[in-house]
Amino acid sequence: MHFDVNGTKDDRVSNVKRAKSVGKANEQIAKVVEQSISQNHFCVALGGDHSIAIGTIIGHARAHPNLAVVWIDAHADLNPPLASPSGNSHGMPVSFLLRELVEYIPKDLPGFEWAKPCLGVKDIVYIGLRDLDEAEKALIEKHNILAFTMREVTELGVDAVVRAAIKYISPSGTRPIHLSFDIDGLDPTDAASTGTPVPGGLLLREGVYITESLAATGHLQMIDMVEVNPTLGSSKEQVRTLQSACEIIGACFGKRNRK
């Protein structure tokens, strides 16, 4: 039995653990993000797990409906609630955001009454994938979602991947971009202090390059920096992970390794 902050029952509903707390928190996040973006701020959301992207992206899209999303992650976070093998909401956020998946979202989810999908499958691109569940693979395939897995990053190189990603989501180069950066998109050597690390990820240098390239479009509006868990790993790993997160956030504001 789980309880929410008010001490009322908050159990697993339609296979979403603590549905009410997650839904209500994201409702608040969406309001704050919409306000911040509407005041023309560059917005940095610090997670917490990746379920906060439900609120950050819906909030951002309220201010900029023509939003495009770059999702850096070892995982697709695309499990519709009933297909999730864990019931952990951090593996589901993208399924709540895509209009084409709305039929898979249970109608009775407490706390999520406000959450309406705000993206089409063509408005998102993945970079760094290397650990997908069966339902996620099937949905990426069925809806032709553009995904550069670590295989493509190795094959094409990070420059070709980020150029292709930008060309795809913003052919005119003018669309507002939301970067949802899961620190576990990086290799555990650069980011071990996270809940679901997966070997063979992006080097910090590659993560910085992708972020700098998005910033160079002049339309990067917001970054989620999520899944950083400084309670995990050795103190050396914790420092390294926090340093990586700061480098990525810094890269949103332009080139780091200036000549």
Ligand SMILES: CN[C@](CCCC[B-](O)(O)O)(CCN1CCCCC1)C(=O)O
């Ligand atoms: C791959 N899907 C997972 C992980 C989601 C990670 C979320 B993120 O925000 O960190 O990216 C894992 C599901 N596996 C758990 C172990 C047994 C096999 C399934 C899930 O729980 O949905």
Ligand SMILES: [Mn+2]
């Ligand atoms: Mn996670």
Ligand SMILES: [Mn+2]
């Ligand atoms: Mn994630």
Ligand SMILES: [Mn+2]
């Ligand atoms: Mn992840």
